Amino acid sequence: MRKELLAGLDLGTTRVSLVVAERRVGGELAVLGMGRSPSSGLRRGVVLDLERTAQAIAAVAIGAERMAGTEVRRVCLAVSGDHIASENSRGVVAVSGPEGEITADDVARAMEAARAVPLPPGREVIHVLPRGYVVDGYRGVRDPVGMAAGRLEVEANIVTGAAASLQNLFKTVHLAGLSLQDAVLAAVASAEAVLEPAEKEFGVILADIGGGTTDVAVYDGGGLWCAFVLPLGGDYLTSDLAVGLRTPVSQAEKIKREHGWAMAEQAAEDAWVEVPGMGGSGPRQVPEKLVASILEARVEEIFSLLRSRLERSGYRGFSPGGMVLTGGTARLRGITAAAAKVMGMPVRLGLPRGLTGMSDLVGEPGEATAVGLLHCAARSRGGEVQRRTGAGRGWRRIGDLVRELLN
Numbered sequence: 156m157r158k159e160l161l162a163g164l165d166l167g168t169t170r171v172s173l174v175v176a177e178r179r180v181g182g183e184l185a186v187l188g189m190g191r192s193p194s195s196g197l198r199r200g201v202v203l204d205l206e207r208t209a210q211a212i213a214a215v216a217i218g219a220e221r222m223a224g225t226e227v228r229r230v231c232l233a234v235s236g237d238h239i240a241s242e243n244s245r246g247v248v249a250v251s252g253p254e255g256e257i258t259a260d261d262v263a264r265a266m267e268a269a270r271a272v273p274l275p276p277g278r279e280v281i282h283v284l285p286r287g288y289v290v291d292g293y294r295g296v297r298d299p300v301g302m303a304a305g306r307l308e309v310e311a312n313i314v315t316g317a318a319a320s321l322q323n324l325f326k327t328v329h330l331a332g333l334s335l336q337d338a339v340l341a342a343v344a345s346a347e348a349v350l351e352p353a354e355k356e357f358g359v360i361l362a363d364i365g366g367g368t369t370d371v372a373v374y375d376g377g378g379l380w381c382a383f384v385l386p387l388g389g390d391y392l393t394s395d396l397a398v399g400l401r402t403p404v405s406q407a408e409k410i411k412r413e414h415g416w417a418m419a420e421q422a423a424e425d426a427w428v429e430v431p432g433m434g435g436s437g438p439r440q441v442p443e444k445l446v447a448s449i450l451e452a453r454v455e456e457i458f459s460l461l462r463s464r465l466e467r468s469g470y471r472g473f474s475p476g477g478m479v480l481t482g483g484t485a486r487l488r489g490i491t492a493a494a495a496k497v498m499g500m501p502v503r504l505g506l507p508r509g510l511t512g513m514s515d516l517v518g519e520p521g522e523a524t525a526v527g528l529l530h531c532a533a534r535s536r537g538g539e540v541q542r543r544t545g546a547g548r549g550w551r552r553i554g555d556l557v558r559e560l561l562n
């Protein structure tokens with residue numbers, strides 16, 4: 156049996172990652188290789204420079220291909236940005252079969268009806284995700300096909316984004332010489348990598364805190380309840396430290412990772428940090444508590460904003476599954492305790508899982524999105540996504556150019 160190659164491409168604010176895996180007999184997903192490079196031409200999920208982003212994609216694709224010993228042609232892409240919105244919708248149909256049994260076609264028609272919400276101009280649907288079915292008024296049905304009924308209703312969540320921002324993302328993929336298998340909301344991909352099915356069932360809030368954004372997905376009853384993107388992430392922690400301690404950004408980043416705590420009370424009383432000054436001025440000794448108190452203010456802001464967005468979304472669920480943190484910033488020491496304090500619920504760290512092969516390459520929380528894309532790609536199996544990008548015709552593909560230069 157031919158093994159199937161899958162690739163996940165995450166265009167983050169801080170770095171671009173491309174992971175290649177092989178789907179083996181029995182469904183096992185084995186990582187074959189990955190490419191990673193600092194991001195350029197892109198900020199908070201929005202492309203600012205098509206060519207530079209495409210070049211970064213082509214370069215990581217070549218790195219991943221070399222490690223995996225195979226060519227990458229199609230990728231599953233993560234989409235993010237604060238233009239993302241989600242809303243709940245319903246679709247109702249009369250069961251059409253002669254036997255009065257629900258068929259796959261009835262389910263498809265119900266989904267189509269749920270999808271038919273009026274969209275403001277310039278918006279595009281990214282996902283229509285079913286949360287559950289109501290069969291003749293009975294809620295909580297997971298798989299209605301084959302059930303005898305007169306009326307089928309689907310409860311779905313519709314995720315949309317700004318069409319222009321999405322088109323630019325897709326364009327960079329084509330410019331890099333790759334085709335698009337599917338586009339998945341970054342938070343949904345991360346959720347696939349780090350959440351347990353039981354948590355989604357119970358009710359759980361996933362937050363992927365990256366460099367420039369916090370991607371949030373709320374699950375309830377097994378399906379997506381809502382998703383949103385906050386324009387805040389770990390890079391703000393770094394710039395707050397750079398300003399507060401008057402030190403270069405590169406030093407602030409190092410101090411954050413090595414000496415940072417999410418709450419002042421977590422830092423030891425007698426611990427000191429050496430802080431290099433600006434413009435070659437000599438280092439100073441600063442209490443670790445001061446570093447932590449600068450970080451605490453911003454961490455609190457991120458979770459308070461998350462909480463108020465959640466309240467505005469109408470989510471009144473109690474979320475017994477609590478909150479799961481992933482993304483690079485989930486590595487900030489003490490952040491789960493800080494989140495638990497603001498959110499008033501249990502919070503755990505979510506690491507990407509479910510892969511074999513060279514899975515150590517993608518074990519850090521910053522790789523949750525890329526790993527989740529592989530899980531989504533394994534499931535989608537559909538044909539190529541037809542996107543109106545216009546790229547690849549008049550344009551000289553940057554991927555070919557970069558390949559020529561590197562080979």
Ligand SMILES: Nc1ncnc2c1ncn2[C@@H]1O[C@H](COP(=O)(O)OP(=O)(O)OP(=O)(O)O)[C@@H](O)[C@H]1O
Pocket residue numbers: 166167168169170171199200235364365366367368369388389390391393408411412415482483484485486487488520521522
């Ligand atoms: N050990 C650590 N402690 C604290 N912060 C960390 C640590 N490791 C990484 N980070 C932070 O994680 C952030 C990068 O996370 P990630 O790789 O998930 O972002 P991204 O996907 O590129 O960005 P985004 O999702 O916002 O577009 C950076 O702000 C970085 O400083």
Ligand SMILES: [Mg+2]
Pocket residue numbers: 167168341363365366482524
């Ligand atoms: Mg990210």
